[in-house]
Amino acid sequence: MFAMRLHAHHTRLQWEELPDPTPGAGEIRVKVLACGVCRTDLHVVDGELAHPVLPIIPGHEIVGRIDQLGPGVEGLSIGQRVGIPWLGHTCGHCPYCASHHENLCDTPEFTGFTRNGGYATLAVADARFAFPLGESGSDVELAPLLCAGLIGWRALGKTGDAKTIGLYGFGAAAHILAQVLTWQKRPFYAFTRPGDTKSQEFARSLGAQWAGGSDELPPVALDAAIIFAPDGGLVPAALKAIRKGGRVVCAGIHMSTIPAFSYDILWEEREIVSVANLTREDGLEFLSLAPRIGIRATTTPYPLKDANIALDDLRHGRFDGAAVLVP
Numbered sequence: 001m002f003a004m005r006l007h008a009h010h011t012r013l014q015w016e017e018l019p020d021p022t023p024g025a026g027e028i029r030v031k032v033l034a035c036g037v038c039r040t041d042l043h044v045v046d047g048e049l050a051h052p053v054l055p056i057i058p059g060h061e062i063v064g065r066i067d068q069l070g071p072g073v074e075g076l077s078i079g080q081r082v083g084i085p086w087l088g089h090t091c092g093h094c095p096y097c098a099s100h101h102e103n104l105c106d107t108p109e110f111t112g113f114t115r116n117g118g119y120a121t122l123a124v125a126d127a128r129f130a131f132p133l134g135e136s137g138s139d140v141e142l143a144p145l146l147c148a149g150l151i152g153w154r155a156l157g158k159t160g161d162a163k164t165i166g167l168y169g170f171g172a173a174a175h176i177l178a179q180v181l182t183w184q185k186r187p188f189y190a191f192t193r194p195g196d197t198k199s200q201e202f203a204r205s206l207g208a209q210w211a212g213g214s215d216e217l218p219p220v221a222l223d224a225a226i227i228f229a230p231d232g233g234l235v236p237a238a239l240k241a242i243r244k245g246g247r248v249v250c251a252g253i254h255m256s257t258i259p260a261f262s263y264d265i266l267w268e269e270r271e272i273v274s275v276a277n278l279t280r281e282d283g284l285e286f287l288s289l290a291p292r293i294g295i296r297a298t299t300t301p302y303p304l305k306d307a308n309i310a311l312d313d314l315r316h317g318r319f320d321g322a323a324v325l326v327p
Contacts, residue, residue: 005056034139038147049253067079086277087110155249168191
């Protein structure tokens with residue numbers, strides 16, 4: 001098989017020919033059809049996540065067709081199209097797994113971080129963490145749903161019954177969640193890098209009531225805000241934008257240091273919560289709902305060999321929506 005592999009942090013991925021992997025017990029092998037490029041992949045490359053496994057093949061928004069079944073796999077079949085997400089394996093018996101919080105498992109494995117991912121022509125996955133995708137929708141458009149969509153969905157759940165919601169960082173996750181909010185008839189307000197009029201126009205095209213810089217206040221006090229950008233400075237900014245009793249949800253896996261802020265912007269029962277990973281229940285729920293909503297991910301496809309270009313374009317915000325690698 002061919003893959004783009006990371007050997008050391010802060011270096012470019014290397015194009016390599018590797019032996020074809022063989023699925024073990026309870027695993028499947030897929031021929032990769034598309035793999036989304038997620039901001040978490042940048043955190044992996046930049047060494048911002050603890051306990052990495054190197055060398056590693058990044059990529060955790062995988063759409064593929066099963067071409068081999070390992071021993072003991074049931075409920076999946078050769079030729080079936082499946083999606084493989086960030087959470088790649090859990091122990092199944094720790095207190096978190098036992099209490100239906102497998103996203104907090106004590107000994108998890110993560111696709112593209114601690115087990116090889118989808119920047120390749122073939123990938124092996126735990127069959128329990130492969131979501132059947134059916135045949136509707138293109139491979140490229142489905143790929144971003146496997147993380148950007150799922151994390152946005154879990155983050156939205158953390159906002160409870162909020163009616164007006166702010167989205168900080170209008171990239172892959174936010175542009176998918178915007179479509180969910182429009183379908184739910186919940187007004188949303190988009191915050192981008194100051195001066196990023198292109199992203200603001202993109203947000204308005206998807207139904208934003210208002211779009212402006214993250215250094216601005218929205219025209220109304222928000223019930224909740226979701227932060228997708230990895231900038232800790234957005235936490236106090238979002239606190240200032242929400243009403244009394246409102247909630248700020250930090251949806252990224254990594255964030256820069258949150259600066260000190262005055263207690264008065266947290267007071268009046270405002271809350272800060274975080275989202276960690278996802279559960280299979282999240283995946284099954286969202287992926288069954290997405291066709292009903294009619295979600296259409298805005299994508300920019302790249303050949304697999306151009307993974308470094310795609311990562312650099314993501315880092316510098318050179319496209320709307322999501323980048324997707326196509327082997």
